[in-house]
Amino acid sequence: MVRQPLRVTRRSLADLLLAAGLAGLAGTVLYPLVRYLIPPKVKEVTAGSIVAAKVGDLPPNSGKILLFGGKPAILVHTSQGTYKAFTAVCTHLACTVQYRPDFGHIWCACHDGHFDLNGQVIGGPPPRPLAEFTVTVKGTEIVVTRPA
Amino acid sequence: MGIGAWLEDRLRWRAADAFLRHKTVPVTRHGYVYYFGGITLFLFLVQVVTGLLLLMYYRPTADAAHESVRFIMARVQFGWLVRSVHSWTANLMVFWAFAHMFGAFFVRAYRRPREMTWISGALLLFITLAFGFTGYLLPWNTLAYFATKVGTEIVGAVPLIGHPLLVLLRGGEDVTEATLSRFFGIHVAILPALTTMVLGLHLFLVQLHGMSRPDARGPARSMAFVPAFVLREAMVWLLITGVLVTLAVLLPWPVGEKADPLASAPAGIRPEWYFVFMFHTLKLIPSHVLGLEGEQLGVIAFMLAAAVVLAVPLLVRDDGAGRASRVAAAVGAFGALYMIGMTILGYLRP
């Protein structure tokens, strides 16, 4: 069968572009889709609670800073063996507080603010207590929960 | 036996093939309106796919909803793309559903025997709006929370059954986690089920009756559905895809601040743009008209308008250029201008 060369070129070009385009489209759709379905490595964080540590991670009379709801929080393992958690944002100038094993309570380095293990101010310039979170031990996980 | 014959024996697909080969689409001065329905359908399919993907990570509780959307946007690979495409498609879909309806209206595609096609289409438009209204709340952000509060309050103004309806919709007296659960259920189960049924009927009727031709005058030109129309429609769909991806990348849909039911409403609470014309109308009606509350009057008016839209094929029954058709065209034009005007006013004067 004899055809005009131009016509043949145009039709085959169209087919070529279509095939390439469809393959490309399949790729551009499938690639993000498959990547989307792969579960992310980071565990999902809800506002209400966070797994702060595993039992045994934190020796008694020590503390740990973690990010909870976009702000630093502090988990304290008291020398009595109980767990306590508070916001770690000092009520004075918003520095991050820390646990001082030698004092046995929470301390802000910036201006020597002291908070007891109920979050109450026991010394220094902080005007208000630290807000407390609820801590529950579920199996091997220590879960910090924002009170409702 | 070849595969084709084997399948033919079981699926009778050659009948469908033959049907499609004979299907034609009219070529007229306003031929572009024939693409609107297809665009809306395409956007709906995008919503089904992206919606199913979002369901993998979304969690419908007051505690986790906002965080899970944030998680999708930040942590899930390409989650930002899926969610932004879903949000943008929702907006485009509402726009094209309206465009499809006005297009069909002005070419009088609702005439006999396509009355049921029109009615099912109008129902699909309302379902689309309900999709938009319920989906808006799901990220549980401040704006959506208060927009839902105001929106459901308007439902409360429906005469007689308003308050029970409001309680039913909110799952209580106030917008709470119960509302979120309900809206989620409505958005991902009830409305999709309804859409499947009504859309099935709508598409079936379109195939049954073929494409409507605006009027009998002039030469009846047409193009084959396969491949000419399908190729053109595919190009339009591709173009829309490009627009969607561009919007999603350059203007990712914001997550907003987490809703705080105890906070006072922020200034400038406004519903999604496709409800603004109703919202602004309700604002403009005086608080008391003819012994009725203004809001009630507005709600009654919009319910009547919805009923009129549904009943268009029953109200306008003359074939061709009769007086009823001219009145209908004028009313339709007024309706379109009213919606556009009120939307603009609503944005100019918040």
Added chain:
Amino acid sequence: MPDRARWCVITAVAGLLWFFSTGLAAAAPAPQTVPEPPSDGCITCHRNLGGRLAAPALKIADDIHVRRGFTCTACHGGDAKAPGMEAMDPKRGFVGRPKPADLPAVCGKCHSSPEIMRRFNPRIPTDEVARFQTSVHGQKLSAGDQRVATCTSCHGVHPILAVTDSRSPVFPSSVPATCARCHADAAYMKPYGIPITQYAEYKTSVHGEALLGRGSKQAPACNDCHGNHGAVPPGVDSVANVCAQCHGSQRDLFTRSPHRAAFESMGLPQCTACHGNHQISRPSDEMVGTSPPAVCAQCHQADSKGGVAAKVIRTALEDLKQSTAAAGDLVARAENAGMDMSDAKLPLSDARTQLILARNLAHGLSLREVQSATSEGVGLSRKAADLGRAGLAEIEFRRRGLVAALVVIAVLSLGLYLKTRTTPGP
């Protein structure tokens, strides 16, 4: 009418009124709305006298002492049971209105007695009068100056309200205005030759703004620095201890700094040498440096050892401030572009913590301490900045992906377009 006759009439009328009122009170219980004073001859009579003589009886029911069961005679002596003028017979212990000089003794009858006071409030101190004697007010009073403040000048009288009562003139937020009644009065202060600007200065200070503006009861009023009963300006060497009631870490840093000995030898007051006293404004980094408004420049030449140290501290603070601000800016830009930057929040807030810490460490004048805090802060802010840059890079990646997708769409569209040309059209 001679005086004697007038007193007779007054006494008779008062006696009758007392008779009737007690009779009525017995017949019908008093309404519950206002706490009625105990039925006491003094109050009954004085209420009906009008003017100056009635004033003490009108609001006496609010008086903390009356509420605890005391009557007028507790301070004024006399016999409340006697129906007539004989109630105020000096023979019955009546002292009338105590002179200012006698007030400490009158109040001290109970307030200096631990035995009496613990029956009413076991925590209340009983050294007020002793402290008052050590105050400038008390010493001038002993020297015969009747114009100085005594107990009732500050606590009010008829009624004397509890300090915890917000209507009391010595309720924490009312103290500054109470002191200012005399201390801001130019005419009244003239004989003493002391400044009268303290109140106006205090009102604009951080402390005044906190106490009077924001109602923060933690903020100090006059008495928190000067003492209340023992009011004396703090001595040059005790200023730091006064401020340390709240600003303890600064005192500790200051006392181990070379400034302590230097200030002592120069007779400079401690904290207030740099921060001022009544008009203490919010400190800023501009206070450190070698040219005004830097306070270091008051004593140190720019090229001296102290001037160089000031410059080093200022540079360290500015470096950290700048790098924290730059990191915050990067993170905010990435956030505004739609990226989730919560990972950068912790290092960023830690960097800001280091800045606040370094500013405080400047009180100790140890360059090593300040620089170790600022360099740690700079490291943290770099970490945050890296995360911000990664966020912005991700946006760049998305845009490239968009271009790729649009190219694919364009190719496919072109293919479709060519296809429509090669297939039968309308």
